[in-house]
Amino acid sequence: MTSRDTSQLQKKYVYLDHAATTPMDPDVFKVFTEYSINNFENPSSLHEMGKRARKSVENSRKIIASSLNIHPKGVIFTSSGTESDNLALQGIMRHRAKERPHLIVSQIEHPAIYNTAKYLEHEGFEVSYVPVTSEGFVELSVLESLIQENTQLISIHFVNNEIGTYQPIKEIGQLAKKNNIIFHSDAVQAFGKIPIDMQALNIDLLSLSGHKLYGPKGVGALCINSQKLTSEKFSNLATFLEPMLYGGLQENSLRPSTENVPAIIALGRAVENAEQNMNKWKEQGKKLQEVFISEVLTKIPYSYLNGNQEKRLYNNCNFRFDGVDGFDLLMLLDNQGIATSTGSACSSKSDKPSRVLTSLGLSPSDASGSIRLTLGKGTTAEDIQYTVAKMERALKQLRFATHFQ
Incomplete structure (x- = not known):
């Protein structure tokens, strides 16, 4: 082995891109592989083994429903948060097309919502499209001013995927309820990290994804609070939501195709783990986040935090730096074994500045000088100190190259 190979093996690796995806928990992976190899049966089959698979799928449905305080039959399994978002927006709008429905979303929604809109x-x-404040918040008065007689759906994410800010979800739910409007929330970043009660928050539809909470990729859910949406039986969910796919009767006829049983079971286990460890993860993450933000803003000149410092998810740190390009900083950190991002992973191939950051009022150059670092349950204080030190060095190098003073 050459000295170069040895140095590569010894390089520290710090993963700070948990908002893009998380590693699968070992016990979640164990369940996933078990149901991929030994319990692989189709849950729609009528034989005994098929019934066993069906029972396992329904158990995961109950776990997710319980965590959100809704009926299990309101949980519709999909392939991702993106599919769930599309099913919610396209499903509602197309079903009510004859009424010429009006949709309201925020300017800083995830691409799965924004591009669907x-x-x-x-x-x-x-x-x-609701504008937001300089810290990324939807103001209720502005949202209310956009409501029309034909407004059928409001879709506002729970937590922003780039800057981590919480939206006033309960108040938005109350506003939607008062005006008899369906309220959908993309909770992909929030679910599994903070408690969510769809009943208490007046959320009618909610999207979630497995790979954001230490579960597998390729599985998500659209969760329907049917008690609020219809007085009809659960078997008639499709009477108010148009499916995007047509085929069998799976998932209350809203998402035909054979269920991804291993991923669904693994998602259920990941949700159980999140429920059990939520307070511990929050306490750990909040402490590290506070240290990280303080260290960066104190030690690195011309550095700023994007978004509100208090009303943000405890694992999110989004910084901007004068005189540099965020992509160049990302590359230098990557060379040091530190994984970060410049924004949404779903938009990482775009050469345009972040739509989220420019919606806050940042100039294109300021937005381009930003990076997102998101912590996980395995992040340590040592990881934070290592990252801050490497960021200091990288920024000095970049600013020297551009003669920034």
Whole structure:
């Protein structure tokens, strides 16, 4: 082995991109592999082994429903948070197309919502985009001013995927309820990290994804608070939501195709783990986040925090730095074994500045000088100190190259 190979093996690796995806927990992976190899049966089959698979799927459905305080039959399994978002927005709007429905979303939604809204607008549906404050919050008075007689759906994410800010979800739910409007929330970043009670928050539809909470990729859910949406039986969920796919009767006829049993079971286990460890993860993450933000803003000149410092998810740190390009900083950190991002992983191939950050009022150059670092349950204080030291060095190098003073 050459000295170069040895140095590569010895290089420290710090993963600070948990908002993009998380590693699968060992016990979750164990369940996933067990149901991939030894319990692989189709849950729609009528034989005994098929019934066993069905029972396991329904158990995961109950786990997720319990965590959200809804009926289990309101949990519709999908392939991802993106599919769940599309099913919610397209499903509601297309089902009510004859009523010429109006949709409201925020300007800083995840691409799964924002680009779906743009697509629906292109198809002839009416869409309004709520502006946000300089810290990324939707103001209720502004949202209320956009409501029309034909407004059928409001979709506002629970936590922003780039800057981690919480939205006033309970108040938005109350506003939607008062105006008899369906309220959907993309909770992909929030679910599994903070408690969510769909009943108490007046959320009608909620999207979640497995790989954001130490579960597998390729599985998500659209969760429906049916008690609020319809007085009809659960078997008639499709009477208010148009499916995007057509085929069998799986998932209350809203998501035909054979269920991804291993991933669904693994998702259930990941949700159980999150429920049991939520307070511990929050306490640990909040302490590290506070240290991280303080160290960066204190030690690195011309550094700023994007978003609100208090009302943000405890694992999110989004910084901007004068005189540098965030992509160049990301690359230098990557060379030191530190994994970060410049924003949403779903938009990482775009050469445009972050839509989220420019919506806060940042100039394109300021937005381009930002990076997102998101902590996980395995992040340590040593990881934070290592990262801050490498960031200091990288920023000095970049600023020297551009003659920034």
